Amino acid sequence: MKSNNMFKFIEDIIPANAMVEGDNFEIISFFTFNHDTQEVSPADISNNDIHFNSLEEAICVKGGNISLVRTPFNPESTLHFYRLKSKINYTLAISLGFGIVKLTDSKRPNDFLLYYFNYLDDEEQMMSPRPTEQWFLLKCYLQLTEEGRFHEPKLEIYIEENQEYLMLLMHGNPPLLLKKILMAVDKYKGELIILQSKPRKFKNRTHTAER
Incomplete structure (x- = not known):
């Protein structure tokens, strides 16, 4: 059953400022x-x-x-770590602007999380990521990795309207990435269960690595 609710594919969202690099995690991207x-x-x-x-x-x-x-990481920015339910596709995640961290104090053997890294402006200062930009790229990632389980038909419209800007956000081969996303949207067209989910509330905690 297809769904455009990306939170069904995210196990946990952890505030990045609740953890310390070197103590709780290391960047491996x-x-x-x-x-x-x-x-x-x-x-x-x-x-x-x-x-x-x-x-x-x-x-x-x-x-x-x-x-x-x-991959850039600015602890002063408002960032979150995303623990996905599926195994991370490293190359695709980095190509779409997501860094990867490994929790060093987790009871899980390989606890890897995504985070969206910021871009540098002309003066080489870190810019805070816009939520819509972050969610869009995460949806692109799920569209390409979940083999039809996640399907967001609106990606096609957004890409057509913002193609040049999106190419600035992607790495490696942006035209090929956009082509693959559009092909995935077209491939999995069909019955779609659209869920209007309520905003999720996440507790402020040190971290949720230990279960």
């Missing part, structure tokens, strides 16, 4: 930047145990004028 071609691409972190040093070693072996850059 990275970009590679090619200084020769000026290309930015998500780094392959499909191995759960991979870390910055091993990624740098792998890049050095391949050669080329390439740097490894961690």
Whole structure:
């Protein structure tokens, strides 16, 4: 049964300011930047145990004028971590503007959460993400990963009206990403259960890693 209610696919939402980097979590999402071609691409972190040093070693072996850059994280911004019910697609998540953290004090063996990272303005100052932008990209992620279980037909209209702006928010190959999203919307057209969910309230807590 299809649904456009993205909260059905999110297990938990945790305020980022309730946790401390280094004590509660570590960021495990990275970009590679090619200084020769000026290309930015998500780094392959499909191995759960991979870390910055091993990624740098792998890049050095391949050669080329390439740097490894961690996805931005600004603790001063109003950010949330998202624990999804399904396994995270690392490359797709980073391509759509989501960083990934691993909870270091969780009882779960591999507790990975998404967070939406901000963009830098012309003066290289962090900008706070707009909620609509964040929700849209999260819906795009679910549309591509949930194989029809999540389906939001309005994505097509939003993409058509904001194509140039959306390409600025995506990484790697934005035109291909938008094409894949539109193809997924078209592929899973059909009966859709539209749920008008009430706003969810989340408690302020230290974190919810331990269950």
